[in-house]
Amino acid sequence: MIGDWLDIGPVDQIAPGTARTLPVRGGEEIAVFRTQNGEFHALVNKCPHKHGPLSQGIVHGGVVTCPLHSWNISLKTGEAQGDDKGCVPVIPLKVDAGRIYLLREAVVGRKAA
């Protein structure tokens, strides 16, 4: 699988309960999240509602609350929770030996809308 995964650096650059961003030249910016429990997830950094930057939301459980209009988005599936309807693409992510990897094709294959 080597070569298909993009190494984006060590896990400790993201504090638990926070997110950081990864701009992609010619593509969609990606938000990489770390939950309080130390799980990592990556989503396109755009709320399905009005494209708010999800990376700036409050992370609780496995959910991020969008900073613009408080939609709750699942970090695992990218789906809006509760009565809200919408979904944001999930970028496959793995952690290996203390480093975070994103699936390359999901990162670079996504042209900016």
Added chain:
Amino acid sequence: MNAPTTVTEQDRAESAQVRERLVVIGNGMAGCRAVEEILARDPARFDVTIFGAEPRVNYNRIMLSPVLAGEKAFEDIVINGPEWYADNEIALISGDPVAAIDRDTRTVTTRSGHVEAYDRLLIATGSDPFIIPVPGHNLDGVVTFRDLDDVDKMLAAAENGGSAVVIGGGLLGLEAAHGLTLRGMKVTVVHLMPTLMERQLDEAAGFLLKSELERRGQTIVTGGDTAEITGRDGKVAGVKLKDGREFAADIVVMAVGIRPATGLAKAAGVVVERGIVVDDHMVTSDPAIMAVGECVQHRGACYGLVAPLWDMCRALADAACAEPTGYTGSVTSTKLKVSGIDLFSAGDFSGGDGAEDIVMRDASRGIYKRVVVKDNKLVGAVLYGETADGSWYFDLLKKGEDISPIREALIFGQAFANGGPSLDPNAAVAALSDDAEICGCNGVSKGKVVATIEAGACSLDAVRGACKASASCGSCTGLVESLLALTLGGEVQSGPKTLCKCTSFGHDDVRRLILEKNLKAIPQVMQELHWKTPDGCASCRPALNYYLLCAWPGEVEDDQKSRFVNERMHANIQKDGTYSVVPRMWGGLTNPKELRAIADVVEKYNAPMVKVTGGQRLDIFGIKKEDLPAVWADLNAAGMVSGHAYGKSLRTVKTCVGSEWCRFGTQDSTGLGVKLERMTWGSWMPHKFKIAVSGCPRNCAEATIKDFGVVCVDSGYELHVGGNGGIKVRATDLLTKVSTEAEAMEVCAAFIQLYREQAHYLERTAPWIERVGLDHVKAGLFDDPDSVTRLAARFRHSQQFCQDDPWAERAAGAHADLHQHLAEVRPMEFA
């Protein structure tokens, strides 16, 4: 790479009477267990030789912690004594480690030059402690916690008392810390992550563990990144962190993790990734070589716990004795071996989709239990304080049983879930006798609660008010709700709104209990008040953060991750994800230097718009988050600080020009406005707070739609409160009139403090006053002649900790991770 039949069958056929030679590298738990399993199946199959690096017999490594703690002696943890080797005709070569494997000649060579031939080789080299390569890591007195020699070094250091620093707050580090504490050392644990044992525990359980260890005298430093181990005369002297903190140490225990010991295998050309790669029969890429234990990587996983060993060794022995079964991986669970602390963790408790948390907390007994259910199966469990049901949960988890029939009772444990006559919680409560205690905190019996309900208390809140049941820690809330349902049938009234869905308490109760119970951290509030979720939600986290900061100024840590984006970034997020920046202009005054700096920032960062705000200052739009620190640095250089236009905090003090210029002005409204802003800026509030000062009743500064408005008159200052120009316009109420500037400022400080201490989070002064009544506010300020002074003093005390410009900190590099991207991806076609 499957069942290793070819090698063994061939050799056996050729020399039917000659036993195969099995050489085992590693005299630890895995190596010896594998030999035991093989002997149990076919004692005559192999001639066994075991090489051990340590000069002693096989012992139970995971029991080193009790040896360090003085709870066990080395003899107690020996698994196989010398007689085991003799009885089974096993040659043990200890203290002379294997230095090389030659796969062509099928021999191993030890450090001393001894050569041993094998037909089958078993690598069970375990793992090596990971040493973080900070300066000073090789000083005398820096030890790991892996074998008996390490324990001996720690014991020798502990003989003289003194201080120890343990780097790493995982399982092993905490067990080392515990042992050294019992041996009389003053122990500091430095842990990189914010939560102890973060791989096994969630924030709530980690917090309880930290509190308990601190109660036992250990110093626990979370979020501590080691910069260097300092020394004196070649011997360790202390540990220095990257944030500058320093801790003295006579010994430093490095317990930050382990990695598979794969050196021998790798040098011999066996396939190694993170660990030695094995198939389901523990056979490596070389069919004559097997591997087992912490040194292997099976189906992508490496294990650092003991339980998987047993399964691996069974599969290995089955295959080695030509009856292959196969190992399919292990689900692991964790217990901490620290006496008096009960802690259990298993499976996946990361929550997320389709997964539902069931949380039970009992603050009076220090218990936190959380089980995670997904698709009607138990997928994870964290238990703190009471772990008797750990093995039951673990069993449910491993078997993947459908738990829907016992779901309601699952969190109460095996006895309740399996044994109760009825799973209906109401029925269980109905069966209680009248004198059964419902509320332990306030000593309220079932009979008394029922009588209170029958006397007219028809809601949870009414019961709490009338008889105090469930009014303290809330752990009996469920019981009281059951009693309400049983007594009233369907006529239970819902009480006032709770803070959010995570709790049964309202804002006022939470604020009162924070003070009464001396609660000083968010996880502590959640535990003591029996939060229903493990780490709250986007509603309660910011509220709790504010309530704690308000209750304990200077004592509690501001939790950045519980703040809304604007307060975390110290700027206002806009719909396109950029930010707007508003520097403070005291009382609406500015000067050429400030205006020039703003103009320069607008040009330098290509801000697409600058707007004059309603609060008499300038708003710079379209700044990217990564540019914010540089923008602030430029504004700071011109003497400007954050305008807090983004905060639940003092926003602006709007003024008119007043008596200095205006022919109608009665007082120096501009000067008073500047003074008020200097006094109040930086303060955190339940919601945003605006002030205005008008120099005469013409009221050009619109003071009567502000949270606090001053209207100057000839004889002094009218002080108005509770105005709002938002969705629902509300003119202020006249609070009082005073004759001096000093009095106006004192009342302003007191009013703000009353609002800060009493309003609900996200409640402006207007709805707050509508809710509690102006008379209540007046009474709080003026009934007691000392109230204003006391409130104002509390406000000023709190302000000591708030008036550092947050922009200056960020410009100097604080929280850089909030602003910088991780990296940028530039695909080939764009490079």
